[in-house]
Amino acid sequence: MCMGKSGPNTPKDKVVLITGTTGTGKSRLSVDLAKHFSGEIINSDKMQVYSGIEIATNLIPLNEQGGVPHHLLGDFRPEDGELTPREFRSLATLSIAEVVSKGKLPIIVGGSNSFNHALLAERFDPTIDPFAPSSSLSTICPDLRYNCCIFWVDVSEQVLFQHLRNRVDKMIESGLFEQLAAFYDPIVDLGPRLGVRKTIGVEEFDRYFRMYPREKNTGVWDLGRKNTYEEAVKAMKERTCLLVKKQKEKIIKLIRGGWEIKRLDATAAIMAELNKSSEVLGEGLSSMDIWQKDIVEESVETVKSFLLEG
Incomplete structure (x- = not known):
C-alpha cells in the first residue's frame, strides 16, 4: 500500500x-x-x-x-x-x-x-x-x-442508492429544510454558486424558496407548495446518486x-x-x-x- x-x-x-x-x-x-x-x-x-x-x-x-x-x-x-x-x-x-x-x-x-x-x-x-x-x-x-x-x-x-435516498429523508427529519431556509439568500442565489453553495440541497431548494420565501412559509400548505417541495427532495436524491457515479x-x-x-x-x-x-x-x-x-x-x-x- x-x-x-x-x-x-x-x-x-x-x-x-x-x-x-x-x-x-x-x-x-x-x-x-x-x-x-x-x-x-x-x-x-x-x-x-x-x-x-x-x-x-x-x-x-x-x-x-x-x-x-x-x-x-x-x-x-x-x-x-x-x-x-x-x-x-x-x-x-x-x-x-x-x-x-x-x-x-x-x-x-x-x-x-x-x-x-x-x-x-x-x-x-x-x-x-x-x-x-x-x-x-x-x-x-x-x-x-x-x-x-x-x-x-x-x-x-x-x-448505496437506496441508502442515500433514505439518508436524504433522515436529513429532512433532522432539520435540513429549516437549515436551508435560514441559509437561503435570494440576492446571492441569483448569482453564480460558489463554495458551500454548491452543496446538494441548496440548488434543489432554490426554486422552492424563491416561490415560498420564509415570510410566506407559514400556514397551510397548498398542493402547489407541496409539489414544489417534493420536487426539491426528489431532485436532491437524483443528484446525490449522480454524484456517486462521478466520484x-x-x-x-x-x-x-x-x-x-x-x-x-x-x-x-x-x-x-x-x-x-x-x-x-x-x-x-x-x-x-x-x-x-x-x-x-x-x-x-x-x-x-x-x-x-x-
Whole structure:
C-alpha cells in the first residue's frame, strides 16, 4: 500500500487516505483508524470545510468524532468564498506537518478527489483539471509527496442508492429544510454558486424558496407548495446518486493513472443497516458487526503492515 519512494536523504512522512463516494462510511472508518493508531483526521471534503449547513454537507457531528482531533472541518464560513485545490494543498500540508510533529498518524478523509489529488500529487499544476473529460491519464501524477496507504470504501450502487435516498429523508427529519431556509439568500442565489453553495440541497431548494420565501412559509400548505417541495427532495436524491457515479469515475481514473488503492467492500454492512439485520446474508450479524469484520479489521491489518515498512 506504499506510494512513491522516499528520497535519498529524507524519508517521506506516512499518511493514510480514505476516499470513496458519498455515503459509504469514510468518516466512520477514519475515526475507527484514528482511535486504533493514535491519529488525527484531516478533512478533504470540499463542502465539509465550511460551517453553516452541517446537515446538508453531512459534516460528522461532534458526538461521532470520538474525541479525535479534526482539521479543516467546518473551519470556513460560506462568505469566505470557494476554497481552491491549490489553497487546500497548502492548508492540508500544514495540517499534516502539525500532526506528524506530534508523533501522530495523519488520516486524510474525503470524497473530493480534486482535493486529494492536489494534496498528494508530487507534480501539481493548478491550471489543469486532471479529471476533466479532455484530460488524459498523464495528468494523474503517480509520484506522491507522501508515503501513502490509500483505501477506497465502496458499496454496490443498487444498495448505496437506496441508502442515500433514505439518508436524504433522515436529513429532512433532522432539520435540513429549516437549515436551508435560514441559509437561503435570494440576492446571492441569483448569482453564480460558489463554495458551500454548491452543496446538494441548496440548488434543489432554490426554486422552492424563491416561490415560498420564509415570510410566506407559514400556514397551510397548498398542493402547489407541496409539489414544489417534493420536487426539491426528489431532485436532491437524483443528484446525490449522480454524484456517486462521478466520484467513482474519478477514483478509477486515479487507479488507472498509477495510484495504488485498496478497495474495501462495505456493501454487506450497508445492506444489513437497510434491512436492520443481516439474516438475508445468512450470517446473523448486525451492521456494526459486519462493518467491524469486513472494513475495520481488514484496514487495521493493512495499516499495521504499512507502518512497519521502512
